Amino acid sequence: MELRIARPNGKQGRGYMSREEKANRPVITWAFFSRVMSYMAPYWKQLVLMLTAIGLSAWLNLLPAILTGRIIDEGLIGQDFNRLLWLIGQSFVVILTANLIGVAESFLSNWIAQHMTLDMRNAMFKHLLKMPHHFYTSNNQGDIITRMTSDISGVQQVMTSTVTSILSNSLTLGLALLAMLQKSVPLALVGLIIIPLFIIPTKKMGKLRWQLTSRAQATEDQVNGILNETLSVSGQLLVKLFNQEKQEADRYESFSRDLLALNMKERMAGRWFRVAMSTFSSVGPLLLYLVGGSLMMHYDATLSVGDITVMVVFLGKMYGPVNSLLNIQIDWIRSMALFTRIFDYFDRDVEIESPQQAIWPAGMGEGNETAGVAPSETTTGVTTAAAETSTAAAETSTAAVTTTSKPSASINSTTTSKPSASADLIFDQVAFAYDSERPILKDISFTVQPGETVAIVGPSGAGKSSLINLLPRLHDVDAGSIRLNGVDLRDLDLHYLRETIGIVTQDTYLFNGTIRDNLLYAKADATDAELKEACRLANIHDLIASLPQGYDSLVGNRGLKLSGGEKQRLSIARVLLKNPAILIFDEATSSLDSISESLIQAAIEPLIQSRTSLMIAHRLSTILSADKIVVMDQGQLVAQGSHQDLLNSNALYTELYETQFKQEKNEPAAEEHSAS
Structure with a gap:
């Protein structure tokens, strides 16, 4: 089970962990802690300054209380106006200095935290870019984004809140206790006895609020789920087509009313919590006045009104630190849990x-x-x-x-030399599986000669796309080898290998930007002339030129402003701009109509002839233009040869031809006529 940090209504439950958190609390070893601290190491100078500021701030925050006692005894009761002015002036300077140091402390803690998370986020992004393709197909995309964003952002809590809270509260509590013991040991003991009376109701009320907030968060998640499902483009279409507007509105209203009731309970619990806090916070000072007054009147003549007042102020300053330190374990565990999730990704092998x-x-x-x-x-x-x-x-x-x-x-991707058209490929007893229990490819062997075009055909699930994905090393073979010009792909520089290969996939992906931005992704320094030439070859230039913004037109999220065929042609233009030595078309023209496909086929024919090319074929026109056809079935190569030879010798190919390709038998001539 994966540990997830509970944050009801965007906030952590103070002092309480969910059952999942308790079951999956991280094991914090010295090695783990050292690894966490290593992210602070580059900023040790700023860390020393921050610790110094925390110490000074804790000390200065106690001085006004001491000066208050002297103001009462020496200024007010002593009726010395000059002394009163001097002590008030000192108090003002101390308070101002403490506040300024507090600002410096806050700046330093935030500066360190921001730089830590920047380093971590940059390192994580670089690491994720190198992760194998199966990492993204087997992990939830939302979880990947969460670890990159909210988990790493949550690390700031360690520095800006958890660490500084431990240090500041510990120092404040220690200094306040020492000051109280110095003034009066009996009153200090009374103050210590009172503290549990303040803590117990705080814990009980906190538990109740945590439970209510958790239930409210779960209900809010359901409300948000309804919004995400029904207000999306696809969801709205489904609601309309099935006349579910009333049902969805009723469902939303029902959950919203439940959420309202829970929020009201949580708010009122919070109000009662503040009442309890206020009441019990008043008990301590009253007891100190009672005990202190009794001591001053009957037993200790040296104890003054100012001393009792100082003790009351110190007691108030102890409430917050004690409660924070009691709950700090929960904050610490949650902070370390974030590091555990982050380190989990860092420790995954790039492969x-x-x-x-x-x-x-x-x-x-x-x-x-x-x-x-x-x-x-x-x-x-x-x-x-x-x-x-x-x-x-x-x-x-x-x-x-x-x-x-x-x-x-x-x-450099923009200046890297690419192989010439002499590139050849050898598939030598290739085997591959996503997991050991389900082999995908078994003993695949064939050769692609320099400049040769090979069509790969087979029924759905035959392993065609899996075979193609081995070429740019999106996956590595489990057995056998694939060689480019005699060199095993695994021995080649990975950047060089992927510069060598251009793939147009069936699932076209475009970034949410302009047409120009998407084209320049293939070649950042391409000129306008090169962009236009690649688009002409892909039969998309005239369409782009007709748009109001031309090449600066926005394509929308995932290219939704373009039709399927337009996206395919733009994708083809992007690969042509890359100008690779090996061209791979993974059913790349499946979204095009016959006329558009024939125009693109005619345009890229010279390019295919001058390059090594592989095509996962779904149309007869693609097969007939190939130099060789490879037939696959259930992860195995069952036949290879020319179209006519396979028709005469291979039953599977003949079946594919009869069911998928024969209907296009008369299309090539018509398409050629249209292209002319």
């Missing part, structure tokens, strides 16, 4: 990354004459193992591989 001695093939791009990538920033020779790998790759590839190192950190 797919460039190897320590990654290979950067030479002779495979424009102006790229060296190869190999070392983790250091200096040029070094590769290890013997890496050299052997490079030599083996050179013998099986059309490109040479040198042993000169090139640091990964220096790679």
Whole structure:
């Protein structure tokens, strides 16, 4: 079970944990605590200043109470006006200084907390960007966002509230107790006896408010759930189509009334809580006046009115720190629970990354004459193992591989050289599974020659997309290997590999920005001429030019302002702008009508001929344009060859042709005519 921090109505229940929190409280070891403190280490100077400010503030906040006693005894009772003015002036200066130091303390604690969370948030974002693809398919997106935002933001509570509260309250309590003992030991003991009378009702009333607030939060979650479901675009459409407006309105009103009743109970409980607090807070001073007056009148002539007044003030200053320190354990556990959730993500293995001695093939791009990538920033020779790998790759590839190192950190996505059209791919007994109990790919072996176009066909669930996703290493093979120009993909620099490959997927994703922004994502320094040329090739330029804002038109959230076909063509233009050596189309034209598809097919035909290309095929036109067809079924390669050979020799392909492709038999000619 995953630990979640309960925050009823956006606030933590003071002094109380939910059952889930109690069951999943973090184990705080010295190693864990050291790891938490490591985030404060870069700011140790500011931390020292903050601790100094806390100490000074705690001390100065007690001085006005002492000066109050002297004002009463020396100024008022002693009827010394000059002394009265002097003591009042001292009190004002002390109060002003304490407040200014309090501002400095608040600034320092917030400064440290903000910088800690900035460091943590940046590190988390970089880490999440490197996480494997299956991390995002197996984890709830809302949970990922929560850990990036509210969990890391909650860490600020550790510095701005929890840590400073422990230090400040401990110092205030200790100094107040010492000052009371110095003034009068009997009165100090009376004050200590009174404190439990203040704490007990606070705990009981706090528990009741916590229970009411928790129930109100659960009801509010249900109300928000109704709003999210029924007021979304899809939800509203469903409500209208099934005439459920009245039912949904009644459901919303019912939960809203429940929420109103709970909020009223919680508010009144809060009012009674304040009454109890006020009553019991008055008991202590009254007892001190009673006991102090008795001592002053009958037993201790040295005890003055000012001394008794000071004791009452000190007792009031002890109430808050005692209650806070009693509850601080809960705040501390919640704070550490946030760190536990954050560290859980930090500790997850990146899994797919460039190897320590990654290979950067030479002779495979424009102006790229060296190869190999070392983790250091200096040029070094590769290890013997890496050299052997490079030599083996050179013998099986059309490109040479040198042993000169090139640091990964220096790679720039806008200037990276790309392989030439001579790239070839070899799938050698490839096996893959998302989990050990359900194999997806089994013993897949075939070759894609340089500049060759291969169509991959098969029924739904055959493993076509899974096979394609292995090429940019969204997943790694479990057995066998995939080689690019003779080099295992796992030995190549990951940035280089993904620059080499361009994929247009069936599920087109566009960022919520302009058309230009989405295109520039492929090549940040692209010129307007390059943007327009890529869009012409994808048959989308004329549409963009017709828009009022042209290339600066907003596409909307996930591109909702564009039709499915328009999004597909824009996605194709983005990949063409990237200009990769290997083109992969994962049913990329499935959202297009026949005319648009034929125009795009005609436009990208020269590009496909000059590049190694793989296409997951769903239309006959795609199959007929391929140099080779690979047939897959239940994760296995069952046949490969030309269209006519497969029709004559493979029953599955013949069935696919009869059920999916034959209806388009006469379309290529018509589409060619339309394109002309």
